[in-house]
Amino acid sequence: MRHKGLAIWMALLFLGACSARRDATRPPAPAQASAITVRVQRAASGADTWSLTYELPTPSHSVRFTRPGHGSRQSHWRVLEPAGASIERQGDEDVLSAPDGSSFRSLRLEVSTYVEKPEKDYQVFIPYSDGAVLLYTGVLGLTFGEAEPPPLHVFLTPRPGERVVVAGQSSEHEVRWEGSPQGTYAYFGAGSAVQDGVTAVVDPGMPRPLREHIESLLPRLFALYTARTGSPLTFEPALFISFGPSPNPGSINMSGGTLPGLVQLDIRLGANRLADADPEVIPRVSELVAHEAAHLWNGELAVHEVPGGDWMHEGGAEAFSLRALAELGTVPVEYVRTRLSDAVSECLLKLEGAPLRASSRPGKYTNYYRCGLIISAMAEASARQARPGTDIFALWGRLLREVGPRGHYDEARLYAAFSSEGVSQRTLAVIRQLVDGPNVDAEAQVLAELRLLGFEPQACDGDGKLARRTPCVRLGRVPFLP
Template sequence: MSLAALLVAACSERRESPRIDGDVLITIEQSATGPWRVDYQFAQPQQALDLGADEAGYRAANWRVEGDGAVLVRRNDHDFLTPAPGDKSFDRISLLVTPRPIDLRKDYEPFIAMGDGGVLLYTGHFIPVTQDGERMKARLTVIAAAGGKVSAFGSSGPTLENWESPYRHPAFVYVGSQSLVDSGAMLTIADATAPIWIREEIATFAPAIAQALGGMMQRALPSKPNIFIAIGDLSEEGRLSYSGDALPGQYQMTLAGGAWKTSSPEALFVLRRTTAHEAAHLWQAAARPKSDAVPDWIHEGGAEALAAEAMLAAGYWTTADVDADVDRARSDCAGALRRRSLSQAEADGRWDAVYACGRILNVAAAGPEGIAAFWREFVRRSAADGYDEAAFLALAEERAGEETAAAIRDLVRINEARPSLTIDRLLK
């Protein structure tokens, strides 16, 4: 064989068998006109692949296995890829995936439209889990369609190759034509259709809040964080909808409704308040819940309280504004918990109660040293092994006393006819 032929054969072999750092290499290739191609290549043959929870039949409707080497099935409310009949295992799978949006409420959406053909994808939708429920050690190669960019954290280019998040955690990855904008403290990508006033406000507000939170929590983040701003349907006049998600080092917001088209006091309040909340999650993320059973009121309420203090520290709020915010939370919590415990409210999907009551319980638990000192210590104690409700109550007892910790426990677990009395006792 000639030298040229040997070189061609060697290159072909490298393409067929790329280096796999970890358990799996996942290659996601955008198509400008149809389904995206997703290839899985494993370090070891797989007898079954757990893709995670079935998300309202999303994968069954939008994923199609190429070839006949595997089938997509549902088991115990999870989606699995299993070998085709007659096969015992597989070491690679190719699929065609339609990037259709879906509203999953309190879960991460697989794809979020970002205008001008851009898409924000959540890598956790693609990374399989092990029998122990942990994520496989995965690297990703993400390829944009012609003329596009792939961006995450500080990386941006036509391809993101053999990549993992600097936080070793599932992440958001943007695929589209927009460029990262570096504001000093943040890296932002905004939907091509985002109103100018929103872009300008985030460009100044987000870095100021990040600086305030960094000072309050007394630590810098491991890498410069990302903000992704998506714009939904703006056709409904008067509507002002904000939804957001946070991951380690990143947060995403989707704004919908006609009231976002122009700046107003109400729109500005919602944008700032909710952006500060999502930013607070970036510092909380150094400590994660031990399991899905840990109640959301702990970190959501903590983010509400930290956000208010950051607004004060950054000069956007006065002490009177913070007090008014606590009063709103007090009223909302009392209304949501009439003859219902906080645990039951969370189980019922009453997110107004989770946020408002969580805000009250975090403020009460913090005691005289304040919410920033409480979360600094909470993160320090739980960074290695995660946290649960017992850990929160233990620190609350240390900081605010046994009586306060007992009152928090009661509000969480007992159906009270007059929850306002317990709330007032907590906030004395």
């Protein structure tokens, strides 16, 4: 998922590991000389406020924020220095100007925490239940006029007794971050971080069995993805999971987003879902976590920019998550069989004869998940017929090795990797037809291929046709499951 509210995770840029601290005795490099420095400090007591102190490379009469504020900078940001300066909204942009055209080289602002969620943008502050907060650093960027934004050096300081967690770093002292202009999330709070293949902070207010399960799952999940694809991540991944109540007693609400090297999730449970033995909560939350973690491999370690190609990373992430969770014992085999069965039904019902790549239109984006999962399942089953033991991780592992870290792939490269791992030309032809259309006969073609691959699909209404309103295909057998 790319952005949830989102169909989560989202355009991805690389979040590199933080640069090493420069030796103070060495002169700054030319690129650093033109950088903007901002120091961020969370107030030690009283109101939940933040101090922002900027140092500019050259004097300026005004600066422009690189990301929109959606009105929040006017209501929650206060300019302390230079005196009399203000932040005015000019169209979709926020501009900070000094009075009377005077120039300034430093800025000091006070920001009050706010929790508004802007449409199609990252939430600036995301609270944890214990008072901790995630801060989105992308909102800090500045530039001059129409020029490209200069590099931004961010120094983050927590409250006494708390820590900052950002880009693989976890410290009770000031932390320096230099990443992409897109920004990242930094955690400010007293929670402990899981650091075993992934730096993760899970909300301590989450029901204890669920929190302990996630904290145990994460290192095993990342180790499995790394080992089975044969492709370790080239960056330190981070994962933040916040938690809170949902007003609907029976609801399980999950949302979040991805940024370079980072997964941010928010879990909301209704009162009836807080029981330790609720059978739906752990599988659903685990599947979301595993799906989003998979995007670090198929959306960031390797990336694609193919219009209508989201079925590759969304379907791949669905397949990664289900296969990994079954192998790790988090979900039973029957759970995976049911998810695959429902995916076949929903894919064939919702395509409505159109090519899969046309599913970016409103109301159809879930086709990328459902049909993408079935494509992954067919590819895995086909490869196993040629090479017993081959799995979805091996198929993607081939692609990841061939394109290399931060390499780009498209459908042709994915098909070639599948073919190299044993996926038959017959199966690839069915996949291409599903992706490119037309799909007037998609139901017959997909069900026929599933039968040839050993899935044993069974129609629910007795006449061999899919019901038009409810999913009805059930897979009597899945060849790569026990």
